[in-house]
Structures are given as C-alpha cells and as structure tokens.
Amino acid sequence: MKLRLMLDFFWLAIFWAAGLLLLVVLFGILGYLFYQGHTSLTQDFFFSSPRGLPLGAEGGIFPAIQGTLFLVVIAVFTAVLPGLATAIYLAEYAGKSKVNTVINLTIQCMAGIPSIVTGLFGYALFVVKMGFGISLLAGGLSLAIMIFPVIVVTARDALQAVNRDYRWVGISLGVSRRYLLSRVILPQAAPSILGGLLLAMGYAAGATAPIMVTAAVIATPSAGNLFEPVMALPYHLYILFSQQISLEKAYGTALVLVLLLLTLNVIALWFKNLKSKGA
Amino acid sequence: MSDYAVLNKKSFHLSTGTFCLVIACCATLLLLSLLVYMTLVSWPVWFSPGPWGFLTGTDWNPLAAPPQLGIGTMILSTLWTALGAVILATPIGLCCAIFLAEYAPSWLAQLLRPVLNVLTGIPSVVYGFLGAAVLVKYFEITFNMASGESLFCASLVLTVMVLPYIVSASESALRAIPLKYRQTSLALGVSKPYFTLRVLIPLARNGLLGALILAFGRASGETMAVLMLAGNTMVLPSSWFSKGEPLSALIALELGTSEVGSLHYQSLFAAGLVLLLFVLSINLFFTWFRRDRRNEVGKP
Numbered sequence: 001m002k003l004r005l006m007l008d009f010f011w012l013a014i015f016w017a018a019g020l021l022l023l024v025v026l027f028g029i030l031g032y033l034f035y036q037g038h039t040s041l042t043q044d045f046f047f048s049s050p051r052g053l054p055l056g057a058e059g060g061i062f063p064a065i066q067g068t069l070f071l072v073v074i075a076v077f078t079a080v081l082p083g084l085a086t087a088i089y090l091a092e093y094a095g096k097s098k099v100n101t102v103i104n105l106t107i108q109c110m111a112g113i114p115s116i117v118t119g120l121f122g123y124a125l126f127v128v129k130m131g132f133g134i135s136l137l138a139g140g141l142s143l144a145i146m147i148f149p150v151i152v153v154t155a156r157d158a159l160q161a162v163n164r165d166y167r168w169v170g171i172s173l174g175v176s177r178r179y180l181l182s183r184v185i186l187p188q189a190a191p192s193i194l195g196g197l198l199l200a201m202g203y204a205a206g207a208t209a210p211i212m213v214t215a216a217v218i219a220t221p222s223a224g225n226l227f228e229p230v231m232a233l234p235y236h237l238y239i240l241f242s243q244q245i246s247l248e249k250a251y252g253t254a255l256v257l258v259l260l261l262l263t264l265n266v267i268a269l270w271f272k273n274l275k276s277k278g279a
Numbered sequence: 280m281s282d283y284a285v286l287n288k289k290s291f292h293l294s295t296g297t298f299c300l301v302i303a304c305c306a307t308l309l310l311l312s313l314l315v316y317m318t319l320v321s322w323p324v325w326f327s328p329g330p331w332g333f334l335t336g337t338d339w340n341p342l343a344a345p346p347q348l349g350i351g352t353m354i355l356s357t358l359w360t361a362l363g364a365v366i367l368a369t370p371i372g373l374c375c376a377i378f379l380a381e382y383a384p385s386w387l388a389q390l391l392r393p394v395l396n397v398l399t400g401i402p403s404v405v406y407g408f409l410g411a412a413v414l415v416k417y418f419e420i421t422f423n424m425a426s427g428e429s430l431f432c433a434s435l436v437l438t439v440m441v442l443p444y445i446v447s448a449s450e451s452a453l454r455a456i457p458l459k460y461r462q463t464s465l466a467l468g469v470s471k472p473y474f475t476l477r478v479l480i481p482l483a484r485n486g487l488l489g490a491l492i493l494a495f496g497r498a499s500g501e502t503m504a505v506l507m508l509a510g511n512t513m514v515l516p517s518s519w520f521s522k523g524e525p526l527s528a529l530i531a532l533e534l535g536t537s538e539v540g541s542l543h544y545q546s547l548f549a550a551g552l553v554l555l556l557f558v559l560s561i562n563l564f565f566t567w568f569r570r571d572r573r574n575e576v577g578k579p
Binding site: 004007008011012014015016017018019021022023025026029032033081082085086088089090092093094099102103105106107108109110112113114115116117119120121123124125128145148152177178181199202203205206207208209212213234235237238241242247250251254257258261262264265269 | 294295296298299300302303304305306307309310313316317320371374375377378379381382383387390391393394395396397398400401402403404405407408409411412413439442446470471472473475476496497499500501502503507527530531534535539547548551554555558559561562563566
C-alpha cells in the first residue's frame, strides 16, 4: 500500500516536471538569445547595411529585414487566394465526398513535404526552367508552395468552427449559399483566418532551406527588384555563423528573427481571443 | 431584352463551389506535378547506377571520371538522426502530453499551449544556430572531442524541435479517450497515475504511436538544424556519435554547385525524391493509423 502511494507520487512528479520542462526550454532559449543578442540591437544594426571585412562583420541587417519582408509578402499574396478557395471548398462545399478525402490527403501530404524538397522543386521550376534566376520572385513563389497547406488547414478549421446554427438559419430563410458565405460565415471566421495567415507569414519568414537555393545571397545592396537576389534574415544568420563572420551579429540577427516571429504569434493569439469574445 | 440580359448573366455565372473546386484540384495537381517533375529530372539516375546501387551505394563522388553515385551513407545518417531524435523525445513528449491532458490546472494548460506554438514557430535555422553555438561548444569542452558536431548533436536539437509536434498530437489522442473511463476509474477509487498508466495509455496507444510516426517524418525532412550540426562528412556513420551528412543537408549543400542537367544535378533530384517519398509514405501511414484509432475508440 505504501509502495503504491510512493509510486503514484513518483509518477505525479514526473508528469509535472515534464510539463514545466516545456516552459524551461522555451524561456531558456528566449532568455539565452536575449542575453547574448541584446547588445547588438542598436539603431545602426537595424537601419544600416552589412559592412566590414568579411562583409557582415560590422554594420547592420537592414537589407535582410527588407528582403525577408518582401519574400513573405510575395509568398502570402500568391498563396492566400488559392489557399482560401481550397479551404472554402473543403469546409463548405465538399461534404463527405471522395473528392474531399483526396484533397484533404493531398494538403496533408503537401504540409509534410520537407522544406529542402520545396526548394529543390522551386529551383528546378522557377530558377532554371522559367528562367527567373536566383531571385526574389523565385524565392517568394517557393515559399508560397510551402505555406499553401498551412493557410488551407487553418482557414478550413476556422470555417468549420463557425456555429452551425447560422447555416441552418440561413438555409431556412432561403438565403443563397454565396450570400451566406460572404456575409455571415466568412466575417465570423475572419479573425481566425487572419491569425492563421500571420502564422503562415511567420513560417515563411523563418524558412531557410527553400530560399537558400532559390533567392538568398550573402549581400546585395538593394532589395525590391523581383528578378534580383535578396538578402534574408534566416539565411544571413546561417552565413554569419557558418562562415564564422561574427558570432555577436549572428546572435543579434537570431534575436531579431525570433522577436519578429514572437510578435506575429502574439498578434495571431490576440486575433483568436477577439473571436472567442465575439461569439 | 431584359430576359436576354438575365440569360446572359446566367451563362457567365460560375458558382462559388465550382470555382473553389477548380482551385482545390489545381492544388492537388501541384503536388502531383512536383512528384512527376522530380521523377522526370532524376530519371537517368535510376538507370545509370540503378535504383539499388543508388540507394545502397556508399561512395558519393559525382565529379569523378565514372561518377560514383550512392546515397547509402546519407540515408543512414538521416535515419540515425531522425530515429535518435524520436527516441529522445518520446518519454519527455508523452509525459508532457499526459500532463497537459490530465494533470495541468486549466490556467497552466492555457499558458503552455501558446508555449508549444512558439516552440514550433522558432525557425529551424535558429535552433541549428543555438545548437551549434552552445551544444557543440559544450561537447567539445566537456568530452574533449576534436569537434562536437555529430549525429547525436543533431538528434539532440531535433528532439527539441519535434517535441511540440509529439506533445500536441499525443494530447489530442489522449483527449479523444471518452470521459466514461475517467468517471468509472474515479468511482472505483483508482488513483490517477494508475489510471493514466494502466488505462489511458493502453487505450490511446495507437494515437500516441501515430504522434511518434509523425514526429519521425518531421525529423527526417528537417534541413537547417542537421546541416549545421551533423558535421557533413561523407564517411559511413558507424555510431550515433560519428559525423554524417543527412540527405537534406546533402541537397542543400551541393545544389548550388551542381551544373544544371548534369548527372550530379539529376542525382540530387533523385536524392530529393527518395526523401520526399519517404516522408510522404510516413505521412500516409500516419493518416491510416489515425483512422484505425478512431475506429477502435468508436467501438464500445
């Protein structure tokens, strides 16, 4: 009997420890990054180009921030319409059909495609076949392929979470399906869909493998030309560290990247709460 | 006139459902085209060294006079790192999931779920960087290794990366177990840890296993972390602690330097295809597994 109690206590302690370990891991990572990186977060770091020898040892990361934003914007603009349309089809029109199963399965498979394979495909298709070269456009499109399933899944779940009653009322009042969708269901689901979009943006902003073969270079003076290579935060971090250019700047870049993603996460969470208050 | 206008409007009317179906089918075709395209590009490789020679060959020297194309070492490295990560993450992840599903007070659970999201959201290059800057250094100093980079190191960092996946998938598997089991055990005066270990886990067995399979797929496709941590040498990895070069790292490192259309280029695509098919089949297996579990729970 006593042994039994001790064993129970032992397992209880293990489960609690495991749960708290998650907190420790996250705050350990964030805290360590902040501790190492906060000294390089100066105005100069944010708003100037890489300088020094080797390039990047001094100066800042402004072109990388710019490049990342451009890449993300292109990816989201390309993927959002097809993603939403697919989600609407799955949630509103497909029902329990074979087509639904097949498309759902495909989306799930697409979500599992390793990011380097997306890069490989993007390289062959956009860089080589279509002749865009290593460029902002090729990178943005590759990222679009990568975030497409994320958008579909989050939007589909958001649409499915909308209260069934609205649909029944709409149908019983003889409201057309399109009207119901555009005036009732989509507005209801909008905060969650936007939250999902923000998460997809974060996913795109942090992805390195697809852009390191399709878009990113070590340094480029300007960003914004569709057919020119760009700098990007994650690739810049990789180069700073792997070429042993500057560990300090690498910590700074990593911190900026993580802060960017944290911001997106917090806004996404806020959107989600907004929705649960409204319903 | 007005009738004609109505008719005209109708003939141009494309229903939202059809429009969305067309788009969704295009998405499906995109995946298919990705598969087909990669097969086409890598086609010659499957004849020149032959599929068996390509998969099991341990010599990789695509620029030698007769090019040697064997990705056996990379496949082995991928398996070592991914399997290692899942083995390390399994006990921690399952305990976390049990904590979240059964033990955590609701305020703590509500705090931990965003924590999981943020952990998933941290880019792999940051994980790789931290692993290389902190863990590798630590190994070098503590164990006097010439270089701390190893498959083990990559596994260790991948553990943290797949942990959120394992936790959230296992948690939903645990939550899918009907309430009546909890009520019954409570009524019988069974202690909660006993109930967890003897009733809950066996019931959720398939779902939990599915979570591990999913994590294994994730870990094998991961690129940046293993690229920065595994050491990237072409030697056949003899143990968990030797260096290696997983498939994803091979592609990331060599794609830029391979000449378009050359056998080197084609073989990188073949390697990508192998990785893709591997991960896809794991994903499909996971789907099948989950469906299996649903049926089982549905039964009385």
